[in-house]
Amino acid sequence: MSHNPKADASSNTQKNPDDWVSGDEPMTGAQRSYLKTLSEQAHQPDVYAEDLTKADASKRIDELKQALDLE
Template structure:
């Protein structure tokens, strides 16, 4: 396997959020909305927080999706 992202066979969407270049930036509006919805559906309001980074939000979204069997 190669490390060149232009010819690698794995998708960037599979990259660990901890490895994202922009992972420390505030979560996006789309993440904020989706995380809020998922936290309500999973009955885990504590999973939502306004001050999350993109990486933290992504991890919480993945965890909530698993907890309500959306994956």
């Protein structure tokens, strides 16, 4: 039986953003858009910043999703 990485509970989607190889790269366009939307919905515009890394954007998105009960 071969290993299915998509069924692995420790896949990249669950990996701590601080451990991402590309975490220091600028956030993606999708992250930028989603973070801006969430920060507006949460009435926390100061959470959004253009110069965030992928890892920082991911952490802020997760925090906002939790604050908005989206998880």
